[in-house]
Amino acid sequence: MNKTIITVVGKDTKGIIARVCTYLAENDVNILDITQTIVGGYFNMMMIVDMTDIQIPFDQVHNELEVIGQTMGVQVKCQKEEIFEKMHRI
């Protein structure tokens, strides 16, 4: 599995989850887990996804998600899972 973490941070807006999930479905990205919380008035969402079946390069997914985020006024980041695994597990 090619696990990636997608984080969405910003002011709560209608349709954020729908827009991101639609993009992921269109690009054969399987969603494994979604967590969402409001911290200090800001919407925070974390999705653990599997990018094994994407037909386009990782960089392109990264950049296209970033643009989707900008159009909705939120910050979308796309990072490979290992950085979090390595930092927070012995």
Next chain:
Amino acid sequence: MINISEVLETNKMVEQQNLDVRTITMGINLLSCADKDLVMCCQKIYSKITTLARDLVKTGEDISREYGIPIVNKRVSITPISLVGSACCKTPEDYVKIAQTLDRAAKEIGVNFLGGYSAIVSKGMTQSDELLIRSIPQAMATTERICSSVNVGSTKTGINMDAVRLMGQIIKETAEATKEKDSLGCGKLVVLCNAPDDNPFMAGAFHGVSEADAIINVGVSGPGVVNSVLQSIKGESFEVLCETIKKTAFKITRVGQLVAQEASRRLGIPFGIIDLSLAPTPAVGDSVADILCQCGLEHAGAPGTTAALALLNDQVKKGGVMASSYVGGLSGAFIPVSEDQGMINAVECGALTLEKLEAMTCVCSVGLDMIAIPGDTPATTISGIIADEAAIGMVNQKTTAVRIIPVIGKTVGDTVEFGGLLGYAPVMPVNKFSCANFINRTGRIPAPIHSFKN
């Protein structure tokens, strides 16, 4: 499974607390480039560097994007050049030609510094070593990206005082040769004792002869992260303070470990070590001196500074060693003056003196670093400062170094602007009493008794 608060914590470290991988340094062995013809030697050097390190910058940028972690610098270190140029260099000018070749190679591959314009003269200088050393002022004046270092002593060999005396002169000459740029050449020149073979940080990086043909070493950094974390534990006991630093150092170092292994895999070059040093930058919040203030000092330099720094250095190592499979380089806390806003503030308000900095070098990972001194400081005084640092390193079995900048035309009260990551620095006063008669004695100081371990 990773949870959301861990993800947010990591991203906050990057976005707000200046967490980054400070450098990926590729070490390259150039002994295979040795040739009795200077032009051939230069060609081989240029070819080897630009072939092996061709994808270094792009790989660093790719990894940075995929993991969301800035990789600030991509650099190269090479075999100490006085070994490589030994067969073909007959004059210092010959070495300068090699320096210029190295500079061109560095520009071609896009790295911002290339270290290893160096000589290891801990016990004695060969003819080649001396030519290299004498070429340093011109090399620093006619190149942009080359860093130079000279190792003048070690715990096993003692201190080469002839080299120490020479380096005082060379530093002055380099200052003079680069005086149009506030003697910036001296900011790329380091004199060391017990220099490690695998340090990824500039200016003291070189690819030592104990290493393989090529290696990837990574230096991590996160003073801002440690700073932030300490703000939430004001007033707590030393136990809590130490544990907090240690756990934070673990997380920071793990980032470096991941990046190093990925870079190594993608470039097909073995992973060497992580250097888990807390290396500050002039950016706000990225200061080691501020960490010392968080520990409870009014300013770096106040009584208690050496103890606080010893604590910090030790906990960084304890946390970092658990996080990485191979640790090396300098690994500890850095205290460069011009690269740390907190240190600059401490000097400007009179809290931090050269003498206190010298005490601090006993307990941290580097030495007197990026310190501006009056341009009329005598060469023998500079040699005396080098000898003091070398003695501290030799006796305490640690690396020490001196990267000191006698700014021609400036004196105490002036400020020097180096620019970029090198920051700016107030000119610091130096003890005016003479050590000329001491420095002018010839020969070496023998190795200390405790180095005889067999």
